[in-house]
Amino acid sequence: xxxxTKGLAGLIAADSILSSVNGETGELIYRGYDVMxxxxxxxxxxxxxxxxxxxxxxxxxxxxxxxxxVAKRDMPPAVLGMMxxxxxxxxxxxxxxxxxxxxxxxxxxxxxxSLDGARRKALWLTAIFPTIIAAWERIRNNKTPMPPRYDLxxxxxxxxxxxxxxxxxxxxxxxxxxxxxxxxxxFNASTFAARITTSTQADVxxxxxxxxxxxxxxSHGGANQKAMExxxxxxxxxxxxxWYKESRExxxxxxxxxxxxxxxxxxxxxxxxPLAERLAETSDRGQWYEIxxxxxxxxxxxxxxxxxxxxxxxxxxxxxxxxxxxxxxxQFTPLFALSRIAGWMAHIQEQLAxxxxxxxxxxxxxEVGRKFVAIEDRx
Numbered sequence: 114x115x116x117x118t119k120g121l122a123g124l125i126a127a128d129s130i131l132s133s134v135n136g137e138t139g140e141l142i143y144r145g146y147d148v149m150x151x152x153x154x155x156x157x158x159x160x161x162x163x164x165x166x167x168x169x170x171x172x173x174x175x176x177x178x179x180x181x182x183v184a185k186r187d188m189p190p191a192v193l194g195m196m197x198x199x200x201x202x203x204x205x206x207x208x209x210x211x212x213x214x215x216x217x218x219x220x221x222x223x224x225x226x227s228l229d230g231a232r233r234k235a236l237w238l239t240a241i242f243p244t245i246i247a248a249w250e251r252i253r254n255n256k257t258p259m260p261p262r263y264d265l266x267x268x269x270x271x272x273x274x275x276x277x278x279x280x281x282x283x284x285x286x287x288x289x290x291x292x293x294x295x296x297x298x299x300f301n302a303s304t305f306a307a308r309i310t311t312s313t314q315a316d317v318x319x320x321x322x323x324x325x326x327x328x329x330x331x332s333h334g335g336a337n338q339k340a341m342e343x344x345x346x347x348x349x350x351x352x353x354x355x356w357y358k359e360s361r362e363x364x365x366x367x368x369x370x371x372x373x374x375x376x377x378x379x380x381x382x383x384x385x386x387p388l389a390e391r392l393a394e395t396s397d398r399g400q401w402y403e404i405x406x407x408x409x410x411x412x413x414x415x416x417x418x419x420x421x422x423x424x425x426x427x428x429x430x431x432x433x434x435x436x437x438x439x440x441x442x443x444q445f446t447p448l449f450a451l452s453r454i455a456g457w458m459a460h461i462q463e464q465l466a467x468x469x470x471x472x473x474x475x476x477x478x479x480e481v482g483r484k485f486v487a488i489e490d491r492x
Contacts, residue, residue, distance in 0.1 A: 126300060126471070127308075131164060131459050134299040139377040143297055144168075152384040157267050157292040157452070158182065161239060164297060164459040165232070179266070185240035186261035186270070188248060189219045193258065196245075201253045205447045206334075208249045210325040213238065217318030224316050231465055234317040235458035242454050243267065246447045247274035268292060271451070272438070283395040284438045287388050288448075291434055294381040294427065295449055297456030299374075303327040303334065307457045311464040312471040324457045325450055334446040334453075340369035341432035341442050344404050353404055357411045369429030370412050371421065381427035389433045396437040405433045 133142040141148040144163050151160055155169070162170045162178050170178060192215055199208060216238070217223040222230060248258035251274075259274040268289040272280035298304070307324040311317075328334035343360075350356035360367065372379050390406075393399035409425045412418045435445050 121473075126305070129300070129460070129463060130167070131463060132297040132299050132456070134374055136372075136374040136376050139375055139380050139383075141298065141380045148294060148380055149384055152290045152293045152381075155293060157289050157296070157455075160293050160296050161455040164455055165235065165462065181236055182240040182267065183261075183263050185237045186244055186263070188241065188244050188258075189216075192216065192219060193248060196249060196252055199249075199252075201255075203253075205246065205249055205444050206325065206329040206450075209242075209245055209447050209450060210322055210329070212245050213325060214318060214322045216241070217316060220318070223318055226311075226314060226316060226465060228462060228465055231317055231458070231462050235462065238317075238321060239454050239458065242451045243271035244274065246444065246451060247271055250275055250441065250444060251277075275440075281395070281438075283392055287392045287434050288438060290384065290388050291431055291448070292452040292455075294384050295431070295452040297453070297459060301333070302330075303453065304456060304460050308460050308464045309471045311461045312468055314468070317458075317461060320461050321454070321457055324453075328450055328453065329446060334449040336368065337428040337432040337435070337449065338442055338445045340428045341436050341445065343368050344401055344408070344432065344436075345442075347404055347408065348400070353407045354411065357408060361415065361417075367408065367412055367418075369426055369432065370409075370418060371423035372426040375424070375426065376422060378424040379426040382425045382430055385427065385430040385434055386425070389430045389437070392434060392437050396439075398437040398439060401433050401436055405429060 131144065133140070135141075143151060143160065144167055146163070146169075151163075155163075158179050159169055159175060162175065192212060195215060196208065196212065199211075220234070220237075222233075244261055251258045256277075259277050262270050262273055265273055265280075266285070266289075269280050269285045272284060272288065300308075303324040306327040307320045310320040310323040331339060347353050347356040350359075357367075389402045393402035409429065412423070412425075417423075432445060435448055436442065440448055
């Protein structure tokens with residue numbers, strides 16, 4: 114029997130036409146388009162359309178697609194009422210996971226896993242994720258959830274529902290680019306979880322709930338929250354250079370430096386760094402960009418990072434972007450999900466189009482030949 118590959122590292126599980134991650138050259142491609150090009154020029158809705166349809170929309174197609182999303186933004190009253198009963202201390206990712214699962218109860222066609230059925234659910238989930246996340250932020254702060262607006266784009270509407278006021282155009286632009294940057298990323302852990310669940314012919318809500326539960330982990334979607342917590346820790350220390358020296362000497366990990374896949378600079382980090390810098394110019398939280406940039410500078414002069422060729426990854430500067438918008442730190446991972454639902458639904462549809470149960474083998478390394486002993490004779 115061949116040797117097991119821990120973590121399935123480097124194994125090819127399927128063919129996909131959705132996104133390509135080249136860790137050697139630092140490229141991320143959505144349906145043939147470089148993420149840098151899309152992040153600088155396309156809105157999130159265009160990228161969702163691209164992932165689901167294979168082509169960027171023309172203006173008429175984009176208008177129709179946006180209208181279809183807008184029509185699905187409202188939260189079922191029963192689900193909103195359920196959220197109001199949750200303990201206020203509940204982590205936003207636990208809320209998102211639970212509410213998405215409950216939406217399957219509200220959908221009479223939940224078990225329809227035809228391609229048309231999956232597309233209808235894709236529209237609803239993509240449209241309603243911002244409503245869920247913004248509603249919980251207000252509920253847990255004893256505020257009334259804001260109903261969605263139908264005259265605003267995806268990012269602008271989310272910020273309006275979150276804060277109850279007209280969103281800052283610079284914050285909208287930064288959030289939209291963030292959503293584009295994280296919309297898909299090959300067979301990452303949460304996407305693979307969604308495809309595994311889909312391969313069993315389970316319903317779409319089960320697949321997305323699997324993905325959310327996987328994204329919740331600190332080694333996946335929770336990493337940008339950990340990155341921001343380190344920036345806050347450095348700020349509290351007062352001297353970033355001293356904080357860095359103490360952190361390295363104590364063996365503390367510098368969050369957001371290096372990536373399991375990328376052997377060069379993460380292209381999403383390259384996209385988000387200048388966005389963070391521009392947002393800092395219009396935000397009263399600009400010091401967070403300065404702190405992050407200083408830590409990156411120190412790391413890039415550190416022999417440990419130089420020898421391993423480790424750069425700032427997407428978590429590093431996405432944390433700064435989200436915090437300056439501002440988004441509460443424990444809402445960072447739900448914002449990741451708000452973006453990645455586009456990729457999850459693209460992969461769910463791709464899996465359904467040519468489905469086969471995903472069922473790898475394990476190499477047994479335990480004992481053999483043991484004999485059963487009656488309970489009265491056991492030591």
